[in-house]
Amino acid sequence: MATTVFERSRPDQRIVTAALDGSRLKPFWLDDLPPRTAFPRYSGTRSADLVVVGGGYTGLWTALQAKQRDSGARVVILEAKSIAWAASGRNGGFCEASLTHGELNGANRFPREIEQLTRLGIENLDEIEATVHELSLDCDFERTGALAVALEEYQLEELRAAHNGTTEIFFDAEAMRAEVNSPTYLGGLWSRRETAMVHPAKLAMELARACTDVGVEIFENTVVTGLDSELRSGPVSVMTKDGFVAADRVALATNVFPSLLKRFRLHTVPVYDYVLMTEPLSDAQLASIGWHRRQGMADTGNQFHYYRLSADNRILWGGYDAIYHYGGRIRAEYEDRPDSFDKLARHFFTTFPQLEGVKFTHRWAGVIDTSSRFCAFFGRARQGRVSYAAGFTGLGVGASRFAANVMLDHLAGLDTERTNLQMVKSMPVPFPPEPAAYAGVQASRWALNRADHSEGRRNLLLRTLDAVGLGFDS
Ligand SMILES: Cc1cc2nc3c(=O)[nH]c(=O)nc-3n(C[C@H](O)[C@H](O)[C@H](O)COP(=O)(O)OP(=O)(O)OC[C@H]3O[C@@H](n4cnc5c(N)ncnc54)[C@H](O)[C@@H]3O)c2cc1C
Numbered sequence: 001m002a003t004t005v006f007e008r009s010r011p012d013q014r015i016v017t018a019a020l021d022g023s024r025l026k027p028f029w030l031d032d033l034p035p036r037t038a039f040p041r042y043s044g045t046r047s048a049d050l051v052v053v054g055g056g057y058t059g060l061w062t063a064l065q066a067k068q069r070d071s072g073a074r075v076v077i078l079e080a081k082s083i084a085w086a087a088s089g090r091n092g093g094f095c096e097a098s099l100t101h102g103e104l105n106g107a108n109r110f111p112r113e114i115e116q117l118t119r120l121g122i123e124n125l126d127e128i129e130a131t132v133h134e135l136s137l138d139c140d141f142e143r144t145g146a147l148a149v150a151l152e153e154y155q156l157e158e159l160r161a162a163h164n165g166t167t168e169i170f171f172d173a174e175a176m177r178a179e180v181n182s183p184t185y186l187g188g189l190w191s192r193r194e195t196a197m198v199h200p201a202k203l204a205m206e207l208a209r210a211c212t213d214v215g216v217e218i219f220e221n222t223v224v225t226g227l228d229s230e231l232r233s234g235p236v237s238v239m240t241k242d243g244f245v246a247a248d249r250v251a252l253a254t255n256v257f258p259s260l261l262k263r264f265r266l267h268t269v270p271v272y273d274y275v276l277m278t279e280p281l282s283d284a285q286l287a288s289i290g291w292h293r294r295q296g297m298a299d300t301g302n303q304f305h306y307y308r309l310s311a312d313n314r315i316l317w318g319g320y321d322a323i324y325h326y327g328g329r330i331r332a333e334y335e336d337r338p339d340s341f342d343k344l345a346r347h348f349f350t351t352f353p354q355l356e357g358v359k360f361t362h363r364w365a366g367v368i369d370t371s372s373r374f375c376a377f378f379g380r381a382r383q384g385r386v387s388y389a390a391g392f393t394g395l396g397v398g399a400s401r402f403a404a405n406v407m408l409d410h411l412a413g414l415d416t417e418r419t420n421l422q423m424v425k426s427m428p429v430p431f432p433p434e435p436a437a438y439a440g441v442q443a444s445r446w447a448l449n450r451a452d453h454s455e456g457r458r459n460l461l462l463r464t465l466d467a468v469g470l471g472f473d474s
Pocket residue numbers: 053054055056057058059078079080081082083084085086087088089090091092093094095096222223224225253254255256257258260273274275318365366367368392393394395396397398399400
């Protein structure tokens with residue numbers, strides 16, 4: 001079997017160990033926020049036009065846009081812990097236009113509407129940018145685009161084939177290294193319009209601020225325990241430990257956490273993704289890699305790294321490992337995985353050997369809501385009074401705003417371009433229950449790793465899973 005560049009060129013382990021030594025187990029982005037007073041915990045009874053469950057991007061965009069559609073609506077957000085503590089506060093900050101986890105995935109699954117989905121995705125990103133400016137959201141928004149880099153010859157051929165020539169720039173090895181300097185790069189493709197970089201936690205906190213500015217009520221440390229609606233019409237009781245809200249409409253924005261609608265519990269599996277953040281680079285260190293145009297970056301294997309610069313010139317370096325725990329369990333102790341951090345740090349110094357001596361200040365993990373079609377799906381319940389969106393599979397920073405609009409369309413009973421999409425009307429294949437889920441995910445991971453050692457060639461298992469639409473990805 002062929003080796004990957006990360007096996008052919010390994011840094012001295014002492015460099016890796018020293019770089020990780022002293023790092024904090026905490027998402028940098030959350031650590032970077034100013035201290036704040038928590039929103040109150042919910043208790044008692046009240047009524048609302050819309051209750052949003054979940055205070056990540058999906059919930060915040062739903063609440064904000066509900067008020068933009070109807071400024072008089074009484075909108076309440078109930079969040080189990082705190083705003084953005086989960087994926088929305090610990091992601092890579094790649095705000096992508098794609099609604100389908102990349103054009104290739106969208107074209108494979110929704111061939112008849114991929115052009116429409118691409119247009120809607122760009123419009124969504126343009127509208128996010130407009131909102132950032134209109135509401136002065138202070139979230140380090142930079143529309144730099146994204147650079148996909150090839151580390152192996154077969155990846156270079158794939159990038160050449162993908163080049164559409166209009167909004168993209170192709171770099172051969174020399175041009176690529178002049179753009180961002182790594183001895184591992186064989187070429188790259190820069191998509192200039194489809195990605196903006198953001199500070200993920202600031203984006204969420206600024207959305208929360210914008211919500212409260214227009215009168216949304218936010219409650220933290222408030223777990224929703226169930227939905228109660230005996231009648232075929234009338235309000236749905238959104239139950240919490242210390243009370244309930246009688247809601248005309250309910251939007252469920254609970255992402256990877258167990259769905260309050262039991263029938264969707266097998267439609268996502270939680271997959272852990274690991275991330276490192278360096279200290280701020282000095283001017284000399286930054287000059288040694290170039291990267292003047294500050295694009296978001298990713299290499300293009302089946303198992304890939306994503307990386308980017310922060311506003312204060314740290315490098316965020318994440319991805320590669322995707323870890324699923326038996327039973328789909330989500331536990332704080334899974335977040336510290338020395339093997340994954342060590343591997344990430346090794347790959348970092350293989351990519352940028354000139355940064356030897358740089359320290360990682362933060363290490364963390366987050367849970368990705370993987371759906372078997374790698375992009376969001378939409379459910380409805382209680383005669384249209386409850387709407388649900390989940391399954392972004394690691395690409396929800398931008399797509400969550402689109403999903404919020406779909407939920408609001410559904411809750412209003414509107415017939416729109418969005419609600420008529422096959423992507424919105426169709427559902428992914430659910431994952432099988434245990435022990436099959438665990439066995440299937442492990443076999444898929446093994447096969448993806450093997451494909452990276454075989455010039456990207458997908459074996460029978462992966463081709464079968466592709467064919468039945470039951471995939472696994474982060
Ligand atoms: C490490 C990592 C890196 C990523 N990188 C990127 C990236 O670069 N670009 C990109 O596009 N996407 C990325 N993603 C994915 C992206 O972060 C998510 O798709 C997005 O944040 C989903 O937002 P959300 O609001 O749906 O979910 P979340 O942010 O997970 O929020 C869901 C909220 O619901 C709350 N909740 C759940 N159940 C209940 C309940 N019963 N009662 C009350 N509240 C409840 C939770 O407490 C949580 O706060 C990444 C994800 C991870 C983990």
